[in-house]
């Protein structure tokens with residue numbers, strides 16, 4: 001006999017299996033190979049546009065295939081969404097570049113250069129594009145074909161002779177550009193006697209590791225760097241076989257520009273390379289070809305994405321002959337984010353991919369935000385008199401409400417300070433400080449104060465920061481603590497203190513009303529338990545009223561007004577609650593807090609707390625742990641911290 005839950009489980013398993021099958025069908029890359037003639041018949045006829053895409057069009061298709069949303073002019077792409085935070089503007093520009101280049105704009109003939117401060121996400125952006133290409137090439141929409149065995153996996157359409165290309169345009173509506181590479185030309189003659197229709201064609205899958213469609217070049221030592229790293233060299237072991245150094249089959253096609261053909265070439269720290277490298281790359285983007293020793297020009301279609309940091313770029317600009325090269329690049333700035341909430345998301349991402357020993361350390365709920373606030377401050381232009389003060393600016397950039405400030409201003413504020421976000425502390429710096437704090441203290445739990453101290457240490461010990469800046473940054477740590485952390489932690493503790501706030505506040509309100517009515521009517525109040533009669537409690541009434549500065553001479557009219565409102569509510573059949581009277585609400589809340597505050601004071605008092613107080617404190621701690629993301633260590637620290645803050649007030 002099977003129970004209902006077992007039936008459900010089998011159904012679930014079947015569902016899962018079905019969706020797994022569907023997934024693999026969606027993603028199963030169907031390999032295909034055949035002659036050029038069958039390629040034209042099958043693939044070309046089915047989707048001529050898809051088969052004739054340029055590298056820019058292919059990348060643009062990939063970005064859109066991953067999913068994009070246009071939120072009122074704010075373009076969001078899934079490819080970057082979960083990995084890059086707070087750099088939407090830069091991403092938007094990159095996306096625009098591909099869109100324009102895919103449409104045939106002149107920008108496609110310029111090299112794309114990402115420029116920004118270190119650890120600002122440039123490499124990550126490029127990596128996401130690379131992973132995107134690999135994944136896309138395994139889908140049906142992303143199917144891409146090449147001449148089999150071609151060292152640059154060139155388009156099979158290159159085999160179509162020029163004289164036939166106009167007919168092609170008429171038949172398929174696509175333009176063929178590009179020439180057969182020397183290697184395939186030689187094979188075509190030697191192995192197929194020029195019969196291009198018999199040349200083998202296959203579907204290829206983009207793979208960085210396999211050097212198909214993705215090439216990466218990082219300059220090592222510039223003095224030994226050889227152009228061969230980019231464009232290959234004669235393969236001496238094969239010269240004997242083919243009898244001629246000039247035979248393309250005796251060439252080693254190992255250069256990064258060949259690997260990148262049909263996809264993208266990543267040039268890491270491009271401005272560190274020799275100038276001859278740079279010329280070669282600029283020609284490659286502009287003319288789509290490279291010149292190698294004895295061969296005719298080799299046609300290559302690839303997108304070059306380069307990155308560099310600002311220091312390198314400024315050095316580059318100092319040489320006047322470099323200026324002309326700028327016209328041949330599309331430069332996109334990738335600054336640090338100025339939104340502390342986005343910055344904190346970066347830390348969270350970096351921590352979640354760190355080693356378990358790091359990941360499992362408990363951080364109090366404000367650690368990342370406080371560190372992020374500090375990091376943003378180091379990136380901002382220093383406030384002068386006319387400007388919004390630093391703390392407020394940080395909040396404005398995080399889209400928080402700031403008194404006396406209209407958000408419509410933000411854009412103008414940013415434009416006035418174009419250098420903001422190009423310098424200051426990187427996410428890496430913060431993460432390193434955090435991990436040092438963990439290692440040094442062998443910590444299981446870190447509080448915001450621990451981390452602010454760790455950041456101070458990191459600044460003190462960093463020889464690259466000059467003393468003046470060190471002092472300024474340490475001031476920023478203090479500011480992050482005072483303007484942000486103190487506010488956050490106080491709010492948590494207050495909320496945790498008011499565990500049963502609503503009921504107690506309502507009870508207080510009811511008591512206030514009873515006493516006021518008795519006072520106005522000049523009658524006694526009967527104690528509900530002892531039945532004893534007593535006079536209304538004037539001291540209590542004044543204690544509440546003083547919280548909102550009701551004077552002795554003004555108390556009478558205030559009380560009358562309260563009673564009038566309460567009567568009105570009563571007549572309408574409504575309950576008189578705190579929401580019915582804003583002023584009284586405020587008064588009751590403050591009165592309650594005063595009462596609870598005494599409990600807090602006892603936390604830090606030197607005398608041993610009695611059992612009752614201890615009980616009350618542990619309720620607050622538990623609340624901090626259960627609802628506000630603390631662990632018991634950081635909850636206790638937070639309580640102590642807020643108590644000392646209050647003692648200073």
Ligand SMILES: Nc1ncnc2c1ncn2[C@@H]1O[C@H](COP(=O)(O)OP(=O)(O)O)[C@@H](O)[C@H]1O
Nearest residue numbers: 083084085087118119120121122123124346427
């Ligand atoms: N805006 C950002 N969003 C998400 N992660 C970021 C961001 N900026 C930097 N990072 C992370 O910081 C680390 C360093 O970034 P990286 O891409 O190598 O920077 P760059 O190439 O600009 O020096 C990476 O792990 C990256 O994921």
Ligand SMILES: [Mg+2]
Nearest residue numbers: 119122123124
């Ligand atoms: Mg990098």
